[in-house]
Amino acid sequence: MSSASNANFDLQQFIEQESSKSMLKFITCGSVDDGKSTLIGRLLYDSQLLYDDQLEELKRDSKGLLSDEDELDFSLLVDGLAAEREQGITIDVAYRFFSTAKRKFIVADTPGHEQYTRNMVTGASTADAAVLLIDARLGVSTQTRRHAYILSLVGIRHIVLAINKIDLKDYSESVFDAIQTEFLSFSDKLGFNSIYAIPISALKGDNITKGSERMPWYSGLAILPYLETLEPDTKDSDQFRFPVQWVNRPNLDFRGYSGTLASGEISVGDEVLVAASLKRSRIKRIVTMDGDLPSACAGDAVTLTLEDEIDISQGDILHTPGEPLERSDQFQAHLIWMHEDPMLPERSYLIRIGTQVTSVQITDLKYEINVNTAEHLPATKLELNQIAVCNFATAHAIAFDPYSENIETGSFILIDRISNNTVAAGMIDFGLWRGQNLSWQAFEINRESRAKLNGHKPAIIWFTGLSASGKSTIADIVEQKLAAQNHHTYVLDGDNFRHGLNKDLGFTDADRVENIRRVAEVARILADSGLIVMTSFISPFRHERRMAREIAGDIEFIEVFVDTPLEVCETRDPKGLYAKARRGEIPNFTGISSDYEAPERADIHLDAGHRTAEELADEVIRKLSVDR
Amino acid sequence: MLYSVGKDSSVLLHLALKAFYPSKLPFPLLHVDTTWKFKEMIEFRDATAERLGLELIVHTNPEGLKQGINPFTHGSSRYTDIMKTQALKQALDAGKYDAAIGGARRDEEKSRAKERVFSHRSKNHVWDPKNQRPELWSLYNTRINPGESMRVFPLSNWTEMDIWTYIYLEDIPIPDLYLAAERRVLERDGVLFMLDDERFPLEEGEQAEVRSIRFRTLGCYPLTAAIESTARTLAEVMLEMRSSHVSERSGRLIDSDQSASMEKKKKEGYF
Numbered sequence: 001m002s003s004a005s006n007a008n009f010d011l012q013q014f015i016e017q018e019s020s021k022s023m024l025k026f027i028t029c030g031s032v033d034d035g036k037s038t039l040i041g042r043l044l045y046d047s048q049l050l051y052d053d054q055l056e057e058l059k060r061d062s063k064g065l066l067s068d069e070d071e072l073d074f075s076l077l078v079d080g081l082a083a084e085r086e087q088g089i090t091i092d093v094a095y096r097f098f099s100t101a102k103r104k105f106i107v108a109d110t111p112g113h114e115q116y117t118r119n120m121v122t123g124a125s126t127a128d129a130a131v132l133l134i135d136a137r138l139g140v141s142t143q144t145r146r147h148a149y150i151l152s153l154v155g156i157r158h159i160v161l162a163i164n165k166i167d168l169k170d171y172s173e174s175v176f177d178a179i180q181t182e183f184l185s186f187s188d189k190l191g192f193n194s195i196y197a198i199p200i201s202a203l204k205g206d207n208i209t210k211g212s213e214r215m216p217w218y219s220g221l222a223i224l225p226y227l228e229t230l231e232p233d234t235k236d237s238d239q240f241r242f243p244v245q246w247v248n249r250p251n252l253d254f255r256g257y258s259g260t261l262a263s264g265e266i267s268v269g270d271e272v273l274v275a276a277s278l279k280r281s282r283i284k285r286i287v288t289m290d291g292d293l294p295s296a297c298a299g300d301a302v303t304l305t306l307e308d309e310i311d312i313s314q315g316d317i318l319h320t321p322g323e324p325l326e327r328s329d330q331f332q333a334h335l336i337w338m339h340e341d342p343m344l345p346e347r348s349y350l351i352r353i354g355t356q357v358t359s360v361q362i363t364d365l366k367y368e369i370n371v372n373t374a375e376h377l378p379a380t381k382l383e384l385n386q387i388a389v390c391n392f393a394t395a396h397a398i399a400f401d402p403y404s405e406n407i408e409t410g411s412f413i414l415i416d417r418i419s420n421n422t423v424a425a426g427m428i429d430f431g432l433w434r435g436q437n438l439s440w441q442a443f444e445i446n447r448e449s450r451a452k453l454n455g456h457k458p459a460i461i462w463f464t465g466l467s468a469s470g471k472s473t474i475a476d477i478v479e480q481k482l483a484a485q486n487h488h489t490y491v492l493d494g495d496n497f498r499h500g501l502n503k504d505l506g507f508t509d510a511d512r513v514e515n516i517r518r519v520a521e522v523a524r525i526l527a528d529s530g531l532i533v534m535t536s537f538i539s540p541f542r543h544e545r546r547m548a549r550e551i552a553g554d555i556e557f558i559e560v561f562v563d564t565p566l567e568v569c570e571t572r573d574p575k576g577l578y579a580k581a582r583r584g585e586i587p588n589f590t591g592i593s594s595d596y597e598a599p600e601r602a603d604i605h606l607d608a609g610h611r612t613a614e615e616l617a618d619e620v621i622r623k624l625s626v627d628r
Numbered sequence: 629m630l631y632s633v634g635k636d637s638s639v640l641l642h643l644a645l646k647a648f649y650p651s652k653l654p655f656p657l658l659h660v661d662t663t664w665k666f667k668e669m670i671e672f673r674d675a676t677a678e679r680l681g682l683e684l685i686v687h688t689n690p691e692g693l694k695q696g697i698n699p700f701t702h703g704s705s706r707y708t709d710i711m712k713t714q715a716l717k718q719a720l721d722a723g724k725y726d727a728a729i730g731g732a733r734r735d736e737e738k739s740r741a742k743e744r745v746f747s748h749r750s751k752n753h754v755w756d757p758k759n760q761r762p763e764l765w766s767l768y769n770t771r772i773n774p775g776e777s778m779r780v781f782p783l784s785n786w787t788e789m790d791i792w793t794y795i796y797l798e799d800i801p802i803p804d805l806y807l808a809a810e811r812r813v814l815e816r817d818g819v820l821f822m823l824d825d826e827r828f829p830l831e832e833g834e835q836a837e838v839r840s841i842r843f844r845t846l847g848c849y850p851l852t853a854a855i856e857s858t859a860r861t862l863a864e865v866m867l868e869m870r871s872s873h874v875s876e877r878s879g880r881l882i883d884s885d886q887s888a889s890m891e892k893k894k895k896e897g898y899f
Binding site for chain 2: 010011014015018019092093094095096097099106118119121122125126248249250254256258287288289290301303338350352353354407408411412413415419420421422425
């Protein structure tokens, strides 16, 4: 054993070598049985990155899985989840780490099945390059085209075309040439900067870490040497972007803005602007625990302090003069739907872009993209794994860059408001108009003055419940009682609405969402004019009731759940609708063939099965006067 | 923040201090104490909290303690479930934490390779590996419903060597157990156990001896295998590691109970 000082000397060299290594993140993709996991297992094995205990486990697990007793099933190293081992497929992104003397690698192994397109997009979103596998026996497949298209969409610029299982085609040069030619014939439209084709056998180890003697006709590099030398084109913008993650206030004397530089660089004394307010100041200090810095660049996590006290909060983005972000409440973007529940236009989602979070609606689904052919198709909704171009409208103007210019400030995710699942990923193409040109006109006579004139505050009373549950009947009585107290009222009724404003809408889920959105907007306008507005709509979805509440803004919003059991409603059936629905004559009928999502926390919950409409209306009135 | 006193926790804590500087950490540290940790770990833990002025919460499963659950008579998997997994759930429930930050890395173990940075847990702390939220770019979805929680793994993309290199470069304090010293050990079935106290029952014919050992990973002492080594400085440890042929978690005896056992434990709420 060397002495301590010797060890320190060796270590210095070692650490210098380690810290000078560059990092390459790549993704492997291809069809189901093209051998991705085997390739990664082979890379780890051949670059001697497996530990003895991992190798022992592999030998134990490989027994009986391959025809050749002594061969190892490398895919077992990578397919970590028990379900994958049972099914023999990769269902999620697995991240693997390895390093050679020249470089460190993070590889994302992603699933091949079409139903896991979202996982591939996930893996690709952080990759510099892609290894796209093709089975030499099958050639370019539909999945190959799809994966190539998705890689180009996400902005991957470098493709390694690994033509695998070439051993099963007798290491044939003509097979390799034919596949390469076919791939290039459609990939030239996809905007890759480089495509490097390599004939390999992941199972046998040909052209993985070193050139194969079995293919003397191939003069290029093996996969690992190629990945070691690939210099990815940097797609990072050099414009300064600093999304504020946290306002750092340890005491009254210090106010700093913490975050990571998304792009560009900044020095003490530089002038900066807040994207939302265009307020200006200069960088006073760049603070870190290891002492102040004179400057910082992309990727650095720092705390900035400014010369002036200007209003900045979490979600704001700082930039430099002359290099503004786009700022708008409407934009066009490519969207990849990632959830089993379909996307419904007009439904409200949360959008997270950088450190900004706000509500967003898809105002126009312009077209879906067939990922196998890149064709544009008309669409009314998006299902899991579908890709589309859409227009979006956010509740507040947001600051962004086009994705092609800056990935950090041009990418976003959509979040479902109820389940909180990540339901989609998006890449902004461009802003549609500048939101600041469109603002609310302020009038002298406002809601407060109208309330004074009327002698009562406005409100929206939102009745929800099954068809024939008694919503309209109760609303009618409530209105009479309010009118008797000299209150100004109006009832918006489902059936009446569909005769007029909403006569263009049907009863699909998407149309129901739009129906409720319009009702909520009208209710808001009427309430703003001073009325107590009652709405009587089935409004079966929690999402839309929440949307209605949000549209109401600071107007008082009272959700009344008319909780009448389905059997009771069906017995009443004043319009014979339940009978028709039971006979299958009305599709999408709530309670029969379409879900009613009962409110979890209604403001007023009416147990309506066994009481008269008069009693129930009194209960609403009582609650109203208590609350007001 | 889950603080388990080991090298990964030390790095995590160091990064957190940097991230919030000049503010103090806005969250407490939580240590699940099984009562079978190395004595030195406990001393190191208390000294660290003291030195940095941190709020430290220590939790031990009270029922497990009452029943005297230990790794010898109850077996490693039952012991781990009661004293670690259940204890952690109790502590997280008691604090009603929205998120627990931990130092797990994707390179440690196969099922961890698929773990998200922000990993969602249901009301009962259950992880559903087949139904994880996609995680793209550097956009993390931190939203949860009442009762649910997040496990957050900022060191996901670090490797074991990254951890050691960073400890070396930043001069981060770690327990001396990571460095070789003459320690009282027992060799049983080819595995070296350090006899940290008198609770380790020797079988007939077994003899304690003194050897120069260190640890590559730290846990409960009766379940953590030592390695013979003379590497007495961090530099020597790193050079020794460079030529290692055994993975880090092989020193964790609970991982090899059964194949895929880590995924099973994690689904049930193990960190």
